[in-house]
Structure formats: structure tokens, C-alpha cells
Amino acid sequence: MxxxxxxxxxxxxxxxxxxxxxxxxxxxxxxxxxxxxxxxxxxxxxxxxxxxxxxxxxxxxxxxxxxxxxxxxxxxxxxxxxxxxxxxxxxxxxxxxxxxxxxxxxxxxxxxxxxxxxxxxxxxxxxxxxxxxxxxxxxxxxxxxxxxxxxxxxxxxxxxxxxxxxxxxxxxxxxxxxxxxxxxxxxxxxxxxxxxxxxxxxxxxxxxxxxxxxxxxxxxxxxxxxxxxxxxxxxxxxxxxxxxxxxxxxxxxxxxxxxxxxxxxxxxxxxxxxxxxxxxxxxxxxxxxxxxxxxxxxxxxxxxxxxxxxxxxxxxxxxxxxxxxxxxxxxxxxxGTPTAAAPMPGTVADEFAGATLAPSWEWPVEDKPTFALQNGQLQLTARPDKGGAALGRPTLAANYTATTTLLNPASLPAGTTAGLAALGDPSNSLSLLAGAGKLQVQELRDGKTRTLAETVLPAGPALHLRVQDQGGNHYRFAYSPDGRTWTELLPAGQTADGSFLPPWDRGVRVGVVAQGPASATAAFERFEVVNKQ
The missing domain is CATH 2.115.10.20 (Glycosyl hydrolase domain; family 43)
Structure with missing residues (x-):
């Protein structure tokens, strides 16, 4: 220790x-x-x-x-x-x-x-x-x-x-x-x-x-x-x-x-x-x-x-x-130094429009995922263990809203789930995952998975996913077929406890994950984080 x-x-x-x-x-x-x-x-x-x-x-x-x-x-x-x-x-x-x-x-x-x-x-x-x-x-x-x-x-x-x-x-x-x-x-x-x-x-x-x-x-x-x-x-x-x-x-x-x-x-x-x-x-x-x-x-x-x-x-x-x-x-x-605060970073967005991933994206150092950018999409190859393949960005504030769009969630191969996640390390995360006809909020704590909420996967060619963090460790999850009208998955007034997420020497990341066989690929469009005071 x-x-x-x-x-x-x-x-x-x-x-x-x-x-x-x-x-x-x-x-x-x-x-x-x-x-x-x-x-x-x-x-x-x-x-x-x-x-x-x-x-x-x-x-x-x-x-x-x-x-x-x-x-x-x-x-x-x-x-x-x-x-x-x-x-x-x-x-x-x-x-x-x-x-x-x-x-x-x-x-x-x-x-x-x-x-x-x-x-x-x-x-x-x-x-x-x-x-x-x-x-x-x-x-x-x-x-x-x-x-x-x-x-x-x-x-x-x-x-x-x-x-x-x-x-x-x-x-x-x-x-x-x-x-x-x-x-x-x-x-x-x-x-x-x-x-x-x-x-x-x-x-x-x-x-x-x-x-x-x-x-x-x-x-x-x-x-x-x-x-x-x-x-x-x-x-x-x-x-x-x-x-x-x-x-x-x-x-x-x-x-x-x-x-x-x-x-x-x-x-x-x-x-x-x-x-x-x-x-x-x-x-x-x-x-x-x-x-x-x-x-x-x-x-x-x-x-x-x-x-x-x-x-x-x-x-x-x-x-x-x-x-x-x-x-x-x-x-x-x-x-000491005067305690004037720097302006809060506002909206940070990635349209996945370039040929290479922006340098602010990160991954577990021992488990670099396979990914590609094509036609404004991030295509992330799944992995079956260690919480799946993960790409995340450092969080800049204790209060933020992160969104992304998962394409063709109903067409994910059998045994595959993909979505949006708050990432501590490969053994600790909170995720909003689509796959197998379901949309689930999952807690991965010390390598053990627990489902916190679940609903039927909405039909449609794309699904907008949202995670909101309040105070660094209170998480809410929502989805939307059109990106305008959102449905919360956790019961009203309840949040998921994220106090277990950060390792002793690191902060939390927020990003995308894909779990399943290495033959499967999940496609995402636009990733956005809105930071708040």
C-alpha cells in the first residue's frame, strides 16, 4: 500500500x-x-x-x-x-x-x-x-x-x-x-x-x-x-x-x-x-x-x-x-497562489471527422483497443473480457453531461453490448449498454457485474445515450431515439453511486465501450461532454 x-x-x-x-x-x-x-x-x-x-x-x-x-x-x-x-x-x-x-x-x-x-x-x-x-x-x-x-x-x-x-x-x-x-x-x-x-x-x-x-x-x-x-x-x-x-x-x-x-x-x-x-x-x-x-x-x-x-x-x-x-x-x-478560478471548460465535442483519433482520447495502457475512424464514425472492436474495449476522455469537472450516438444497436452481433460509460479502470465502471434486445445500466465493481436498471431496446437505426454526473460520484443514465426527448432508466430521484470508480492515483474517464467477441464492432457518431460548475 x-x-x-x-x-x-x-x-x-x-x-x-x-x-x-x-x-x-x-x-x-x-x-x-x-x-x-x-x-x-x-x-x-x-x-x-x-x-x-x-x-x-x-x-x-x-x-x-x-x-x-x-x-x-x-x-x-x-x-x-x-x-x-x-x-x-x-x-x-x-x-x-x-x-x-x-x-x-x-x-x-x-x-x-x-x-x-x-x-x-x-x-x-x-x-x-x-x-x-x-x-x-x-x-x-x-x-x-x-x-x-x-x-x-x-x-x-x-x-x-x-x-x-x-x-x-x-x-x-x-x-x-x-x-x-x-x-x-x-x-x-x-x-x-x-x-x-x-x-x-x-x-x-x-x-x-x-x-x-x-x-x-x-x-x-x-x-x-x-x-x-x-x-x-x-x-x-x-x-x-x-x-x-x-x-x-x-x-x-x-x-x-x-x-x-x-x-x-x-x-x-x-x-x-x-x-x-x-x-x-x-x-x-x-x-x-x-x-x-x-x-x-x-x-x-x-x-x-x-x-x-x-x-x-x-x-x-x-x-x-x-x-x-x-x-x-x-x-x-x-x-500560496491567488485562488482565482479559470473559466470552466464548456462543451467538448468530437465529430470523429478526421483520419486519426484526437489526442485527448485514452485507453487502458495494458489493453489498447482496436478502433478506426470512417465517414464520421468511431468503429470500436469489442473484446470479451476486462470490461470490454474502452476509449475514454479525462473528466474536467465534477458536474458534466456526456452524450453519444450508437448506430444500429439492434444489429449488434449475438453476445455483444456497446454504449456509454464512466470509467475508473478495467475492473470498475458504470455503463449504459445496448445489446440482445435490452438497454441496461450496469455496474462493474472489482470485476463483478451487477445490473442496476433495464428496459427493452428501442427500435431504430440509432440510439442517443446520455450519462450525467453530479458532484463526481452521482450518476444518472438516459436514452433517446431522436436526441431530443430523453427517458431516464433509474427510478426518479435515484442515482448510481460512483464513489468506487477512481483508482488511488487517477481520476475518472468518460467514454465508449464495446463488450463481446473480437469479431464484433460497434459504431458511434459524435461524442460530447458539457461541463458545468
């Missing part, structure tokens, strides 16, 4: 950082990532969070020319590791993925904490965590000649017996590249050292001996420190890190900082840690990247938004900080 307490971040911004408790100064060894220091600026930059709406844990950012590139944890959803770009750190466009097709051959699941870094050699590297087939968690690396890819996987760099996660590239005071990472000791009830070890010139292997920078020693840090991000400022390396419990309704995540004159230490933890904690809007801020822009310093990190919590997931937020007279970072607005 402790192993699963590694949080990724999709920072949601505007967090208050009133200290949870002071920790004694600790001198240790650690590494930090280099960044330019800009002229100080007195006026804070207005920020509306989240800047990355939806499930974007452990966000990372790097600058290439006048463009910023970001990525984030994808965990057990594929494609692996989103690629986003921005010119101002606040408005982002999803343009692809580090691994858009098959995941790296050496790994099977838990694709966490990708750290994107445009290196001095002109290449862009992504240092990432994944579960090694037949082994434990390890840090791997991929490289590309351009930040948008294509990326070539270079394999794992380090995988300790207790697991290795959260790799970060930083150059020391002599310009030598180092990998900084966390040993995942909390997975076996041990401390969590932060290590540093020199990287080879081609970034494909570690050389020399590893050095411990520091570990969890302060009370507020709980059973772990993780997610290192290093910058250089005013003659010091500063290592920002996350600590305590990352995920779920009971999370206790917060952000601390340590500094050192040399990358390998000794490191001194700030006696006013944690420097970034929850406020009324954002909960459990942590695991991000510090970066400077136009004289302003920011951290792009993840946090849960009050009212959506684990149902939407850890969203990406941007929090600004300055440097105190004593040389330590201090987050603005009483140790």
Missing part, C-alpha cells in the same frame, strides 16, 4: 502554504536543476487555475526557445505521457504523447512522473518512472531531437530492489549531468533517500557512485520525500520536493525546499517548511517543476480542487513564488 502512496502531480494552482510545522535544519546531500535567474519583479502575475484542467499529476515543464513544453503522469492510461505546449505557462495545447503507440517494451504499467528536460546538447529528454516487467519500479529515459518528438526509448537507468522513481536531470557546478531520484522505501515501510549519480554523456547509463542528498527526517514529511525539482539561484542549488501522502480524499501532500552550494551537498532543509500547503480551493499541492519566466518564478505542480477531488484527479496548477532576503523561496498571497 505504501508503494502506491507515490503521488504524481497535475498541479492545480492557488495553494496556501501556511507551515504545518517547523522542521529542524538538516544538512545533507542533494541535487538541483539549473535555471536562469531573472530580475526581481514586485507585482505578481495574475493566474487562473487550473492551467491544466483534468487529470495531470506530477507535471513537468521545460523551455525551448520561446515555447514551454510540459508532460505529466499517465499512470495506467495510454497513450503514455501527454505532450503539451504553451508560450505563457498558463494556456496549454495538448499536441501528442511521448509514446503515442506502444509503451516501452521493458515496462508494463504505472507510467509516472515524466521529467521533460531540454538539455545543453540540444536534445530533449524525458526521464520517467515505470514498473519493470518481472521487477519493480524503475527510472527510464527517452530522447528526441525536437521536444514534440518522435521519442526513442533508451531503456531503464536505475531500478533498486525497493523501487526507484521520480528521475530528474540536473547539471552540477562543473557542468556534469546527474540523475536525481527517489528510492521508493515507503513501499516497504523504510525511509526514502533522494539520490544523485552522474549520467554518461549519452544519458543512457549511470556512472560512478551514487550519493544520498537527504531523506525524510522532519515530522511534516511523514513516510516519504519525493518528486525532486532543482534550480540554481543566487549561488545555491534549490531542491523543491513533495512529502507525505499524495493521493485520495485523505491526502496530506505538501511542498518543501532544501538548498546547497554544491549539487552533492551538504543540503540544508528550510526551517519554515512546508512552503506550499492546501487552502480552501486547492488540496495537497506538490510534485512539480520550478521555472522562471520574465523575472517571475513559478512552480507547475498538481493539486486536487475542492469539490472534485479524486473524481477529476490531480490537476495542473501554476503557483508563483519570490525569493526572500535570506535567499529562500516564498509563495505569494500568504504563502
Amino acid at each position: 505504501a508503494k502506491f502512496i507515490y503521488c504524481a502531480l497535475a498541479a492545480l494552482g492557488l495553494l496556501s502554504a501556511a507551515p504545518l510545522g517547523a522542521s529542524a535544519q538538516v544538512k545533507v546531500k542533494t541535487k538541483v536543476k539549473q535555471a536562469a535567474s531573472g530580475a526581481p519583479s514586485l507585482a505578481p502575475t495574475p493566474i487562473a487555475n487550473p492551467v491544466l484542467a483534468g487529470d495531470y499529476p506530477d507535471p513537468s515543464v521545460t523551455q525551448v526557445g520561446d515555447t514551454y513544453w510540459a508532460t505529466a503522469t499517465s499512470s495506467n492510461w495510454g497513450p503514455t505521457f501527454p505532450l503539451l505546449k504553451s508560450t505563457d505557462l498558463q494556456h496549454w495545447q495538448l499536441v501528442g504523447h511521448v509514446f503515442p503507440g506502444e509503451r516501452p517494451a521493458w515496462a508494463d504499467y504505472y507510467f509516472w512522473a515524466p521529467e521533460i528536460n531540454h538539455d545543453a546538447n540540444g536534445k530533449t529528454y524525458v526521464f520517467y518512472t515505470a514498473h519493470k516487467r518481472g521487477g519493480n519500479l524503475a527510472v527510464g529515459v527517452a530522447s528526441a531531437d525536437r521536444p514534440e518528438g518522435p521519442y526513442r526509448d533508451l531503456g531503464p537507468l536505475v531500478g533498486q530492489p525497493d523501487g526507484s522513481i521520480d528521475g530528474f536531470l540536473m547539471h552540477d557546478e562543473n557542468g556534469q549531468p546527474y540523475l536525481i531520484w527517489k528510492e521508493d522505501g515507503n513501499s516497504v515501510q523504510k525511509p526514502t533517500p533522494i539520490w544523485a549519480q552522474r549520467l554518461s554523456a549519452d544519458r543512457t547509463q549511470l556512472v560512478g557512485e551514487k550519493t544520498e542528498l537527504f531523506r525524510n527526517t522532519a515530522a511534516w514529511e511523514g513516510n516519504l520525500v519525493e518528486g525532486p525539482s532543482v534550480v540554481r539561484h543566487g549561488g545555491y542549488f534549490y531542491l523543491f520536493y513533495a512529502a507525505n501522502g499524495c493521493c485520495g480524499a485523505g491526502c496530506t501532500y505538501a511542498t518543501g525546499v532544501a538548498r546547497a552550494k554544491n549539487l552533492l551537498g551538504p543540503w540544508e532543509k528550510y526551517d519554515r517548511n512546508p512552503i506550499l500547503t492546501k487552502n480552501d480551493i486547492w488540496t495537497c499541492p506538490g510534485h512539480g517543476t520550478a521555472i522562471e519566466r520574465n523575472g517571475h518564478w513559478y512552480m507547475l505542480h498538481h493539486a486536487y480542487q475542492t469539490g472534485s477531488m479524486q473524481y477529476v484527479g490531480r490537476q495542473g496548477v501554476l503557483s508563483e513564488f519570490t525569493w526572500t532576503a535570506s535567499g529562500w523561496p516564498e509563495f505569494l498571497s500568504n504563502h
